Amino acid sequence: MASAAELTITPLPHPAPTPADVRAAVLANPGFGTNFTDHMVTIEWTEGKGWHDAVIGPRGPIPLDPAASVLHYAQEIFEGLKAYSHADGAIAMFRPEANAARFNESAKRLAMPTLPEELFVEAIKTLVLADRDWIPQQDGASLYLRPFMIATEAFLGVRPAKNYKFIVIASPAGNYFKSGAPAVSIWVSQYTRAAPGGTGAAKCGGNYAASLVPQAEAMALGHDQVVFLDAAEHKWIEELGGMNLYFVFEDGTLLTPPLSGTILPGITRDSILALAREEGLTVREERYSIDQWRADAASGKLLETFACGTAAVVTPVGKVSDTDSSFTIGTGGPGQTTGKLKERLVAIQRGQAPDTHSWVKKLA
Template sequence: MELNVLPVPALKPKVTDESQLVFGKLFSDRMFIMEYDTGQGWHSARIQPYGPFSIDPAAMVLHYSQEIFEGLKAFRRPDGSIAMFRPADNVARFNRSAERLCMPQVDEKFFLDAMIQLLRLEADWVPHNIGTSLYIRPTMIATEAMLGVRPANKYLCYIILSPVGAYYKGGIAPVKIWISDFYVRAAEGGTGEAKTGGNYAASLYAAKQASEQGYDQVLWLDAKEKRFVEEVGSMNMLFLYDGKIVTSPLHGTVLDGITRRSALTLLQEMGYEIEERALSVDEVMEGARSGRLQEAFGTGTAVVISPVGSFCYRDECVQLGDGKPGELTMKLYDKLTGIQYGREPDNHNWITLL
């Protein structure tokens, strides 16, 4: 399939004060788009000016939520070069989500090449300050105008770019996590492992309640027993428990996080034993009280590594250590961001340079 590049009539002014960048508010000059029709396949691939597009009020995405997305970043390095972190893994996961949602898969090589070409055209949008990056959002939606519960026959796939500021503007701060004992994010056999908007919509009500009570995130328990911890709304969770790294196994309810994978690889290289097992909420609370739970942190594209300062469950809140980011948490954060920004060697071929 040919990729056409359309002219941009006028370029937007670039941000001059990168300290004012926030997440997901500003978008670059161009976007990638391609369309799908059953019987024809993907077609009309193009890079065009960023802007609204028109869909029918009966578009199936609006009624039956056939939608998937991804999130990854490009980083400006000290020498001015631009690096992407594990983009092929994101494209592969995009296709796994598409399969789960009965949506057409993309040609992974073509899609990645189109993403790289878009980034090269928009290179001036990659910010320079430490901790900043260009967020990349591939998305696919069902656009067929049809009221009826079945997979659509028409789809729109697009990629937009957004310069984002450093996640921790005032330094890394531990988060306060509320463990929900009523609401659940995903159940076995559902769509929990897919990166689809419905999973996030389902988490909003509990997240709103948690925020109103002064918490930063919700930690979800399994839907069947409401006993075993799984993940928070925007991060996978890892625990340093009895000197080992414990994290929820991937069994259909937990997102297969790219940052999670990277963290587990690096932690194993540091000499830590990895246990992918069901960790109960009782173990978390008792471990924090006794000191067996030494550190806990979330992993995700936006935060990279986010330290946990305390867990609150029912009527009890427990603090981890002195409530400050743990030594291992910070070491892992420095190692991972070092690879992304070129301060550390990339021994796993995770980096794609533009």
């Protein structure tokens, strides 16, 4: 039997792909996460057999038994990354191997089987090439890729499942934030996202489900996003609902909260830190309290705050509010360092600047 890394992804015929005119209408205004391409990749895992039956076929519903483990015990993980169309006609992805590695770390935390990194990347590549006509061409747009794994064994009992399904779907994507504001406003939540020893460093759906109520609260109060503090003391800044945070100071320092098991190790986060060092900034991964954030913004010591993630890339933070007060960071709009780091990152992703880190993987 071939190893998982040697699996061939078998193509299945698509009886009714999306007509070209319908696809063009979608791509003219893709939105984010609401439209999907024609195909999906699926790979099965069975205890004692491993990974098998890798196929790419029409995107469609997933048949699940009502007792499927994912529905009752939440064994589910996912990733998010993008494919881009370069000016020379090439199609490229950004650091997919890093997503593969993080996917496996999430799998270990959720007691799920790991997937060979080369098979993870090959599955995504296969889908992108099959649906390459779905990549938007307008500035800032991309093809958002969602690999995920669910437990499919039908049983009721608290133990790791014996059957899993790995799937990759894709969605043409425009701008993540819809407010159009030059900088986002965030609400300091009284809820907790993650606790030490929990699943905060894993990319699993439960973490995001827990953020929905505080996110809705923030939006009801007129804010774009929510920021979470630590679970133990409720004073140390951790991350936004789905993005890492950075703070730029007048002395040329860039600070971000450290990875301590409660913060998702963002791939964009890691990329920004590397680019910041190249820009001559002093990078510090240290704890930073909400009180210090407020004081530094008031004194002018803090010049900029920004968030980053795959979906939103780099987003300036202009205003922060909690139940007692609000404060503005810098001018309340995009800062110079934020803009420079975003410009450099996007230029690398889109093939407009040299890729000295070998982050970009060209597919065709």
